[in-house]
Amino acid sequence: MCLAIPGKVIEINESKAAIEVGNVKREVFIQLVPDVKLGDYVLVHAGCAIQIVDEEEALKTLDILKELAEDEIC
C-alpha cells in the first residue's frame, strides 16, 4: 500500500502539479512538497507527492554501488 513511484514535474498550478511517469501524464497534489520546482522528480503515493527525489544523493548511491562492483573485479 505504501507503493510510490518517481515522476517528473512538468507543470505546477497552486496545490497541484502535472507529472510524467514514463509516457503517462497525471495530476498530483503537492501540498507536502512546497519547495518543488519544474523539472524536479517527486515520489508519488496515493495521488500525492510525498518527497522530492534528491538527484545528488541518487547519483552518490549509484557511485557507491559501482565502486563495490569494481572492487569485486580487482
Add this chain to the structure above:
Amino acid sequence: MKFVEEFRNEELAKSLVKRLQEFSRLNINIMEVCGTYTMSIFRYGIRDILPKNINLISGPGCPVCVTPQSYIDKALELASRKDVIITTFGDMMRVPGKKGSLLKKKADGADVRIVYSPMDAIKIAENNPNKKVIFLSVGFETTTPMTAITAIEAKKRNVNNLLFLTAHKIVPPAMEALVQDKELKLDGFLLPGHVSAIIGTKPYEFLSEKHNIPAVVTGFEPTDILQGINTLINMIYKKEHRRTNEYKRIVRTDGNAVAIEYLDKVFDVVDTRWRGIGLIPNSGYIFNKKFEEFDALNHFQMEYEEYDGSPGCKCGEILKGKITPLQCPLFKKACTPENPIGSCMVSSEGSCAAFYRYHSV
C-alpha cells in the same frame, strides 16, 4: 524510468549477491516491515539467491493486513445504509468481514466507489449533498498526511457530508512490540522506506539504543534491497547497532517536516488494535477535537469491537513472523486469492498473497 532503471542494474546486483554469499557462518533473522519490500523481495527472487543462513521475515508491513476484522465489519455496516456512499482504495474491496466483503456489498447494490486519493471523496461529497460520503482511511504514516490535507480542505470548502472511518497506524510502536516478543529472535530490521520518507529515521532510535538491534532503511529496487541487506549483515557481524540510511535520495533524517506538521495539526496519537498483534500503545492516529466532526464513528455513535481476525486464519502469527504462510493449514486450500479468508491473502502486498504468487511448493 529515471531513478528506477539505474537501481535494477544487473552487474551491480551480481556484485552485491556475491558479497552476501560470503556471509554464511551465523544464522541471521532479518525482518522487513513493509509490504512493498515483501513484493520486491519475491518479484526479484532475492530469497532464492541469499545464503540459506539468512532468513528474511515479512513483518506487519501491510496496512490492509493489519487492519482488524472489526473495522471491516463497521465499514460493511455503514455500506448497508441507504444514506451512505463508501469511498475506498481498491485493496480494501475484497477483505472478508464476518458477513462478506465490500465487493459483495457493492454487488448487492450498496454504493461503494474506489478512489485513487482521499481528495476524490471531496468531489463525490460535493456532487451528492444528500448522502454521507465515508472514506475508508486505512494506512501508515505514508498515507495519513493526505487524509489530513483532505480534512483541512473539506473544512475550508464547508463540505459537511464527508466523513472518515479511520484505522491509521503508526509503525515504530508495532516494531517495539515485536522486539519485546521473546519468541522472535530478530537480529536486524529493514525499515519501511516510504513510511520513513515521512517520519525520517529518528523514531527508530529505540532499536539501537534500547534493544541493540541494527536497522537499515533502503529503497525498493533490487540493488537497493541487496545493498540494504548487505549493510545490515555487516553490522550484525561486527555487532554494531546503528541505524543506517541507504535511501538518501528519498529519506531525510528528519523526514518530511511539512507532512509531520499536517499530522500534528489534525490528529491525536492513541492506542490502537493491530490484527494478530492486539492493542499497541501509541500506535494510531484519530482526529483531534478540532476535526472530530469528520470521524464516522463519532457521527454514527459507533465503536470498534475487540476482535481482529477470521476464525482459523493464522494471519496474526504470520504478521509477527512466527510462521510462514506455508505453515498455515488454510493456505492454498481453503484460502486463495480468489477466496481469501484472511487479509494477508487479499492485499497484493500481504505475505500470503506473495507466497501464493511466487513461492512454488
